Each structure stands twice: as C-alpha cells, then as structure tokens.
Amino acid sequence: xxxxxxxxxPAIEQSRTDNVVVSIRNLKKAFGDREILNGVDLDLHESENxxxxxxxxxxxxVLIKCMVGLIVPDSGQxxxxxxxxxxxxxxxxxxxxxQIGFSFQGSALYDAMTVRENLEFPLKRNLGIFEKRKLxxxxxxxxxxxxxxxxxxxxxxxxxxxxxxxxxxxxxxILKPKIxxxxxxxxxxxxxxxxxxxxxxxxxxxxYKTSSIxxxxxxxxxxxxxDRIIGLINGKNKIEGTFEELKNxxxxxxxxxxxx
Amino acid sequence: xxxKKGLVQVAEVSTFTKRVFRDFFFPPYEVKExxxxxxxxxxxxxxxxxxxxxxxxxxxxxxxxxxxxxxGAESWLxxxxxxxxxxxxxxxxxxxxxxxxxxxxxxxELGSMQVTEQIDxxxxxxxxxFSYLVVSRITATTLMLPLLVVYSDIxxxxxxxxxxxxxxxxxxxxFFNEVAVNITYTDIFSSLIKxxxxxxxxxxxxxxxxxxxDKGTTGVGKAANTSVVVSMMLIFVIDLLSIQFINLFR
Numbered sequence: 048x049x050x051x052x053x054x055x056x057p058a059i060e061q062s063r064t065d066n067v068v069v070s071i072r073n074l075k076k077a078f079g080d081r082e083i084l085n086g087v088d089l090d091l092h093e094s095e096n097x098x099x100x101x102x103x104x105x106x107x108x109v110l111i112k113c114m115v116g117l118i119v120p121d122s123g124q125x126x127x128x129x130x131x132x133x134x135x136x137x138x139x140x141x142x143x144x145x146q147i148g149f150s151f152q153g154s155a156l157y158d159a160m161t162v163r164e165n166l167e168f169p170l171k172r173n174l175g176i177f178e179k180r181k182l183x184x185x186x187x188x189x190x191x192x193x194x195x196x197x198x199x200x201x202x203x204x205x206x207x208x209x210x211x212x213x214x215x216x217x218x219x220x221i222l223k224p225k226i227x228x229x230x231x232x233x234x235x236x237x238x239x240x241x242x243x244x245x246x247x248x249x250x251x252x253x254x255y256k257t258s259s260i261x262x263x264x265x266x267x268x269x270x271x272x273x274d275r276i277i278g279l280i281n282g283k284n285k286i287e288g289t290f291e292e293l294k295n296x297x298x299x300x301x302x303x304x305x306x307x
Numbered sequence: 308x309x310x311k312k313g314l315v316q317v318a319e320v321s322t323f324t325k326r327v328f329r330d331f332f333f334p335p336y337e338v339k340e341x342x343x344x345x346x347x348x349x350x351x352x353x354x355x356x357x358x359x360x361x362x363x364x365x366x367x368x369x370x371x372x373x374x375x376x377x378x379g380a381e382s383w384l385x386x387x388x389x390x391x392x393x394x395x396x397x398x399x400x401x402x403x404x405x406x407x408x409x410x411x412x413x414x415x416e417l418g419s420m421q422v423t424e425q426i427d428x429x430x431x432x433x434x435x436x437f438s439y440l441v442v443s444r445i446t447a448t449t450l451m452l453p454l455l456v457v458y459s460d461i462x463x464x465x466x467x468x469x470x471x472x473x474x475x476x477x478x479x480x481x482f483f484n485e486v487a488v489n490i491t492y493t494d495i496f497s498s499l500i501k502x503x504x505x506x507x508x509x510x511x512x513x514x515x516x517x518x519x520x521d522k523g524t525t526g527v528g529k530a531a532n533t534s535v536v537v538s539m540m541l542i543f544v545i546d547l548l549s550i551q552f553i554n555l556f557r
Contacts, residue, residue, distance in 0.1 A: 145433045172335075
C-alpha cells in the first residue's frame with residue numbers, strides 16, 4: 048500500500064514485532080552545514096528486497112554506511128537483527144557485521160590479492176578456516192553461485208566491471224550473511240550486465256534467504272529487484288510502496304525516474 | 308593551517324598511535340603478515356641501500372682523507388669513518404632512503420585502498436583491517452630499519468676500506484681492527500635503538516596518511532607525499548633528540 052511519511056513514526060520496539068530485521072528511526076547526519084539525512088525512518092522485513100530510490104547526493108549510501116558503523120550518524124536509532132548498533136562494543140559490532148553483506152559501488156576487491164585470495168580472506172580471518180580443501184570448496188561454491196568459477200585465479204585488474212561486482216557479491220556471500228546491502232549494484236554497467244546483476248540479486252535471496260536493501264537510481268533495477276521501494280528525497284523517506292504504486296503516484300520528485 | 312585544525316590532527320595522531328600499541332599487544336597477532344611485510348620492505352630497499360651506503364663510505368673517506376693527511380693523521384681515518392658511519396651517517400642515510408622508498412609506498416598503498424573502499428570492505432566484513440594493514444606495517448618498519456642500518460654500516464665501511472686500501476695499501480684486518488677498537492657498545496646500541504625509532508616514525512606517518520587519505524586520486528598523491536616529507540622531518544628531529552640523550556651516557 049502506498050504510504051507517505053507520517054510525523055508520528057511508531058516506536059522502534061513496536062516495529063520489531065513483525066519479522067523486522069532492520070529498523071531505523073529518525074536518523075540524521077550532516078557533514079558540516081550540509082544535512083544529508085534529515086530524519087529517515089525505515090523497516091526491512093525478513094526475506095524482503097527493499098529498494099531505496101533517489102537522486103545522487105540524497106544520502107542513500109550514507110544511510111547504509113550508518114547501518115554497518117562505517118559512518119556515525121548525528122542522532123537517531125538503528126536496530127539490526129534485534130541489536131541497537133550504537134550500544135555495541137567493537138567486538139559485538141564485528142560479530143554483527145559478519146551477518147551483513149555489503150556490496151560496494153566500486154566492488155572494493157582487494158587488488159593485491161587474486162580472486163581466490165579475496166574470497167579466502169574473510170574465511171581465514173573471521174572463521175579461522177585454513178584447511179585448503181575446505182577453503183577451495185567454499186570459494187568454488189560462492190563463485191559458482193555468481194557464475195564466475197573460471198575466474199578463480201585471476202587478478203581484480205583483469206576483470207570487467209560486471210565481473211568485479213559479481214566477485215564482490217561472492218566475497219560477501221561466502222560468510223552467509225542474513226542481510227545484504229547493495230550500494231548502486233548496476234552503476235556504470237551496460238544494460239545486459241545490469242540485468243544479469245539484477246537476476247543475481249534475486250537468486251541470492253532465493254538461495255541464501257537474505258533480506259536486502261538495494262540502493263539505486265536505476266529504475267529498471269528497482270523494478271526487477273524490489274518488493275517495496277522507498278523514495279529518499281532531500282534526506283527523508285518521502286514516499287514508499289511497490290513499483291507500480293510509486294509509478295502511479297506521480298510524485299513530482301520521483302516522476303522523472305519513471306519517465307526516463 | 309589554523310590552530311584548531313592542527314590540534315585536532317595532533318589528537319587524531321595520538322589516538323591512532325594509541326590504537327597501534329593496543330592492537331599490537333592484543334590478539335589477533337599478525338605474525339604471518341609482519342614476516343611478509345618485513346621481507347617485502349627489506350627486499351624493496353636492499354638495492355638502493357647497497358648502492359648508496361657503499362658510495363657514502365667512499366665519498367666520506369675521500370673527503371676526510373686530505374684534512375687528516377694535512378695533520379699527518381691519516382692513520383685515524385678508519386676510526387673517524389667508523390664513528391661517523393655507525394653513530395650518524397648509517398642510520399641517517401638508511402632512514403632517509405627508507406622514508407622515501409617505504410614511506411611513500413605505504414602511504415600510496417593504504418591511500419589507494421582507502422579511496423577504492425577496500426579498507427571499508429575489510430571493516431564491514433569484520434576482518435579488523437587496522438591490525439592487518441597498519442600494525443603489521445609499523446612493526447615491520449620498526450624491526451627492519453635496525454637490520455638495514457647494520458647492513459648499511461657494513462657496506463659503508465667496506466667502501467671506506469676500499470678507498471683507504473687504494474691510497475695506503477692498508478690490510479683488511481688492520482682497517483677493521485681499527486674500526487672495532489674505536490666503536491663502543493654504546494655507539495652500536497644507540498644507533499640500533501635510534502633506527503628502530505626511525506622505522507616506527509616512517510611506518511606510523513605512512514600508515515596514518517594512507518589510512519586517512521582524502522577521497523580521489525589527489526588524495527593518494529597527497530598521502531604519499533605527506534608520508535615522505537613528514538617522516539624525513541621526524542628522522543632529523545629524532546636524530547637530534549637521540550644525540551642529546553646519548554651524550555648523557557658518554
């Protein structure tokens with residue numbers, strides 16, 4: 048159902064009752080005098096693909112970086128898998144991060160390591176797995192899931208943009224996260240590769256039962272991957288609903304996306 | 308730079324340094340990565356240190372010889388060179404070379420990782436990049452500098468011996484006997500400790516500039532440049548302070 052933001056957002060505890068895995072209330076963040084997030088509220092439900100749609104510079108990436116503690120917000124509440132992220136110790140935050148996969152806009156592959164080493168790195172460091180046979184098995188499974196098993200011994204510099212995105216996703220999937228955060232997954236890719244990435248996002252949910260937040264300004268990606276869309280305008284979640292609902296709403300801030 | 312900004316930076320560097328010590332003493336210990344970094348850093352600097360140290364020995368001997376000869380004190384040449392090389396020239400030359408070679412490398416490498424979000428990616432996957440990237444590199448520079456200084460001293464003395472031998476036909480044994488007699492344990496240990504401080508400064512400055520590099524390609528260049536300039540300045544400051552301190556024991 049189409050909804051616009053209410054000023055009386057429900058308390059965070061109330062929202063947890065309904066299989067909510069991420070709950071954000073009144074999140075604010077400014078860089079100097081520039082307000083980026085200006086009171087964002089959102090809930091992500093279990094196995095849901097939630098798309099955050101908005102123009103560049105509206106704070107979409109800042110929002111998901113706040114969720115994993117990469118950026119500290121000025122005020123507000125973020126609750127991930129039942130834990131308030133601002134009250135966690137460094138060790139607890141690390142434990143929580145293992146349950147969140149983050150796919151970066153630029154893939155962020157470690158360029159001093161091969162694809163195999165990129166995928167082995169979190170396994171060795173987080174799970175203490177050093178047995179070669181087991182590492183190989185886990186690496187190949189993750190690469191198979193993104194259709195790039197043949198690239199296992201290549202260097203990041205030898206990969207195309209789409210391949211890098213897929214390997215980046217495989218590197219997060221190898222830890223079997225419960226939540227996936229995709230930061231502009233199709234940015235800079237051709238339409239066919241974008242479509243492949245969108246299908247990959249759907250298949251990841253199918254296989255790994257993840258709940259996902261997808262940050263994008265790519266309307267075709269939003270249409271393919273979303274169960275629900277939130278329109279982030281001027282640092283606020285202005286409107287939310289399904290793709291069709293938002294398309295028919297003819298909101299002046301979001302209409303240009305649908306016309307494009 | 309205004310005062311407030313400067314003070315904020317001092318506070319940030321202090322917090323960074325405190326974190327280095329905390330992560331060094333608490334697990335996980337990055338032994339494998341430290342060994343790898345030590346090998347890489349030693350390997351990277353070896354050729355340049357071999358080349359420059361040998362030449363420094365030759366040049367210093369050639370420049371000192373006429374002055375000593377005018378007093379009829381040419382036989383003091385090995386002791387003069389030994390003291391100059393072990394006490395000051397060896398650590399200083401090695402420190403400056405490593406500041407240029409290793410400092411810029413660390414600054415650019417970590418800066419580029421920061422710009423391309425690789426450090427963020429490590430952070431969000433719970434892999435504790437600080438101990439892996441920063442503590443290992445600072446430990447490696449702190450451990451390797453004294454070793455490289457010993458190597459540099461030996462090569463400078465060999466260069467000096469070659470020069471002395473050409474002019475005076477002095478034997479290898481006689482030259483190095485003179486060197487050994489005129490070098491004290493205080494000279495050797497103070498030189499090694501000073502070098503370890505040089506290494507720590509190079510690693511710390513390189514890692515700090517890289518880890519906090521601005522976004523964009525200019526950020527990487529700035530990080531590399533800052534690493535070299537600041538660590539070179541610190542080397543001279545540490546050298547000056549160490550001379551003041553060591554003179555208390557002489």
